[in-house]
Amino acid sequence: MTISTVIPPAAPSIDLATGRLVGATRHYEKRLKDLTGLYEDEAAFDALAVTIGDEVVYEVWEYRASERPGDLVFGSSVMKPGSVGQEFFVTRGHQHLIADRSEIYHCVRGSGVMLMEHPDGEVKALAMTPGVIAYVPPDWIHRSVNVGRDTLITIFSYAADAGQDYGIIERSGGMRVRVVQDGRGGFRLFDNPAWKPHR
């Protein structure tokens, strides 16, 4: 028996004031206390967690129709401004489980960095301001960083069968570089001494 499955069209819309995707099929939030182990300065993290541990650092609104290869997932990523010690707020970061699935992030608000690391060790940091579409090619590990004073909002899309490997960064001691304050209101990249090459 063949079951015909016509996937219906849809038109979610993004609220630029809040980043909410109206019509999303999924929404999740990450609070500071959920992000243990991401930042270099663990004492600063612990101190901050006492005061704002329950505050949302970032949230994701997603529209997913299926997990079919060739279908797309899209949505919005919304990140508060802030830092842990000198290190700017970051998302957990991932490589896709099917590693050759690429992703795009269209920045619609704020000021960010798309921090990328290839499994061969190459690093790339792309500045994102409204209008920039950051292209994450097949295989690259990636994480968003809010380096501004406003909320960072990006609209993402990627293949519906991609999946996420959230452990790859932890297994190599963090990403190879960290994005930290430069003392003049901007950011600079800082080598992570704990980083180990991917096997």
Added chain:
Amino acid sequence: MTISTVIPPAAPSIDLATGRLVGATRHYEKRLKDLTGLYEDEAAFDALAVTIGDEVVYEVWEYRASERPGDLVFGSSVMKPGSVGQEFFVTRGHQHLIADRSEIYHCVRGSGVMLMEHPDGEVKALAMTPGVIAYVPPDWIHRSVNVGRDTLITIFSYAADAGQDYGIIERSGGMRVRVVQDGRGGFRLFDNPAWKPHR
């Protein structure tokens, strides 16, 4: 011999005044005279072609890194306002050659309709205003329509191996419905009597 091909990241940016994607790898324009056979009112088309045949109706800026399955193509679609007789300007429209590849169109300027037709004959017309992300599911034929008085700009993304079948609409006598002026500054859908079911 294995050739390692690391695809580099990139960060093209969209100019919202013109729709140009700065850093695109491809750009093409469609002039009115290139769009013979798209509109119902052929006499109105011919008359218009005499005066503005050389004017650009729509243009596409595209960033493509590869044609690998799992990679993505993205870019901007920019359409002038206007009509041929009562029928609003449209893009040629297509189904993907690999039909189960979906596509998204994020409207960033203007007022449009994403007109969709499933091969089984079902029709869907989604209104697009800035912030709306129109989701075109696997298999659906689709075309953009500018129903406003301003330029319509959308940012699209789809699987890099998808391809386009631009003939499917012509083979069924046009899309099943046309988007026409309603006489009150808006639009309405109009059944196309020349339409034949897809085989």
